[in-house]
Amino acid sequence: MANWFFSILLKSTFLLLTLVSGLVWSSVVVDASEETLTEEKPVIEPEVYRREIDESKIDSENFEATVFAGLMSVEDFGVNNIIGARLAFHVSEGFFFEAGVGQTTTTKTSYERLSGSVELLTNEQRRLSYYNLSVGYNLLPGEAFLTRKLAFNTAFYLIGGIGSTTFAGDDRYTINYGFGYRFLATDWLAVHADVRNHVFDMELLGEKRSTNNIEMSLGLSIFF
Amino acid sequence: MFYQGILLFCSLLLLGFAQAQDDIPRVQVADPYLEMQTGAGSGYPVYHVVERGEWVQILKRKTEWFKVRTERGKEGWVRREQMARTLTPAGAPLQIHDVAEGDFARRRWEMGISSGDFSGATIISAWTDYSFTHNLSLELSASHILGSYSSSIMGNVSLLAHPFPEWRFSPYFALGTGVIQTTPKTALVQTRDRMNNTSHVGLGLRVYLTKRFIMRFDYKNLVIFSSQNENQEISVWQIGFSAFY
Numbered sequence: 001m002a003n004w005f006f007s008i009l010l011k012s013t014f015l016l017l018t019l020v021s022g023l024v025w026s027s028v029v030v031d032a033s034e035e036t037l038t039e040e041k042p043v044i045e046p047e048v049y050r051r052e053i054d055e056s057k058i059d060s061e062n063f064e065a066t067v068f069a070g071l072m073s074v075e076d077f078g079v080n081n082i083i084g085a086r087l088a089f090h091v092s093e094g095f096f097f098e099a100g101v102g103q104t105t106t107t108k109t110s111y112e113r114l115s116g117s118v119e120l121l122t123n124e125q126r127r128l129s130y131y132n133l134s135v136g137y138n139l140l141p142g143e144a145f146l147t148r149k150l151a152f153n154t155a156f157y158l159i160g161g162i163g164s165t166t167f168a169g170d171d172r173y174t175i176n177y178g179f180g181y182r183f184l185a186t187d188w189l190a191v192h193a194d195v196r197n198h199v200f201d202m203e204l205l206g207e208k209r210s211t212n213n214i215e216m217s218l219g220l221s222i223f224f
Numbered sequence: 225m226f227y228q229g230i231l232l233f234c235s236l237l238l239l240g241f242a243q244a245q246d247d248i249p250r251v252q253v254a255d256p257y258l259e260m261q262t263g264a265g266s267g268y269p270v271y272h273v274v275e276r277g278e279w280v281q282i283l284k285r286k287t288e289w290f291k292v293r294t295e296r297g298k299e300g301w302v303r304r305e306q307m308a309r310t311l312t313p314a315g316a317p318l319q320i321h322d323v324a325e326g327d328f329a330r331r332r333w334e335m336g337i338s339s340g341d342f343s344g345a346t347i348i349s350a351w352t353d354y355s356f357t358h359n360l361s362l363e364l365s366a367s368h369i370l371g372s373y374s375s376s377i378m379g380n381v382s383l384l385a386h387p388f389p390e391w392r393f394s395p396y397f398a399l400g401t402g403v404i405q406t407t408p409k410t411a412l413v414q415t416r417d418r419m420n421n422t423s424h425v426g427l428g429l430r431v432y433l434t435k436r437f438i439m440r441f442d443y444k445n446l447v448i449f450s451s452q453n454e455n456q457e458i459s460v461w462q463i464g465f466s467a468f469y
Contacts (some may be wrong), residue, residue, distance in 0.1 A: 168410070
């Protein structure tokens with residue numbers, strides 16, 4: 001009887017010990033695995049977006065492409081429609097470099113019209129085209145107030161440069177200078193109003209002389 | 225169908241916008257405050273300030289100005305000096321490279337324009353220059369020569385040696401070859417276009433101005449190999465400006 005009782009007690013104690021030790025072991029294992037987990041992932045993250053900022057990834061808008069149309073007065077050859085394009089690179093808030101092209105077809109001189117039959121130039125020679133490389137300076141940056149709550153950034157700039165004009169069959173060294181007004185509708189879209197004088201020599205009507213050819217234009221530009 | 229299309233387009237746009245939002249870099253203000261101006265220029269008024277500890281998104285850059293957006297959606301322009309004192313999410317100062325004289329000697333690409341005298345005629349040139357080493361570079365140039373009797377287009381390839389690349393006034397020597405196409409003026413007796421080979425030796429001086437800008441004085445002794453008995457020898461003087469990268 002006592003033996004039977006002791007064997008039951010022994011067996012149950014053993015079972016209990018196994019159970020307890022199993023539980024303890026499993027809890028230890030769970031703890032250990034939890035510990036390894038917590039080691040990999042700290043409870044408090046200092047910053048989710050932990051990263052450096054690459055300067056070159058910041059979108060820069062220093063180039064400006066313009067298309068323009070207007071009127072160009074070509075000395076002796078009438079006032080005619082002109083179209084063209086410009087590409088500017090903004091170096092600082094003040095200075096910018098600009099490359100431009102333009103084209104117009106000139107009309108007859110008063111002399112040709114009055115005389116009736118005289119033709120000074122062929123149709124091909126009447127076409128005037130130019131290119132230029134210029135430097136501009138935003139002299140008067142400012143704001144234009146359309147309404148009480150609506151303001152736009154603007155700039156009045158001076159510009160000048162060198163280039164070549166192809167007219168009356170020849171390439172002519174040309175100096176250009178003038179001024180313009182830039183109206184920024186948004187950060188990347190602007191409207192331009194420009195007045196530019198193109199000075200080049202002409203020898204077509206006798207002696208060689210310097211001519212002033214004034215261009216007025218309206219342009220639309222995008223920054224990229 | 226039409227409205228569904230619009231809806232789909234709008235949702236796609238929103239999705240694209242949401243994704244773009246994640247890519248916008250953010251910085252934290254470390255100075256007592258960050259000044260936001262209404263335009264990208266020092267004259268534009270400061271209309272909003274962001275206090276220390278707040279975060280701003282960097283939207284874009286125009287020359288030395290950065291457009292930022294605050295957490296409350298206010299947008300304005302901040303000068304480079306102030307942006308350089310903000311902190312990245314890693315806690316380090318935002319690295320914005322200020323181009324200095326040291327970069328002049330380490331330049332790779334250089335692009336510029338120049339103008340000057342081509343034995344009485346006016347020359348306009350555009351060139352690009354690539355440096356292999358600190359001392360050697362290859363240059364490609366295109367020129368338009370506008371004279372009283374003719375106009376010419378010239379293309380040149382030159383090898384340039386820079387013995388003192390680290391000097392602010394850096395001299396160089398050039399050796400090169402090219403072609404020149406000459407068109408006589410229409411006012412003269414009609415003659416046909418000529419195409420000739422050229423070769424040149426030259427020397428010049430680069431002067432580092434500021435930021436990315438260089439001023440250049442250039443002299444070339446150009447020989448035009450003509451089909452006539454004598455070759456033409458021409459002195460070309462030019463002054464120009466360039467930018468390097």
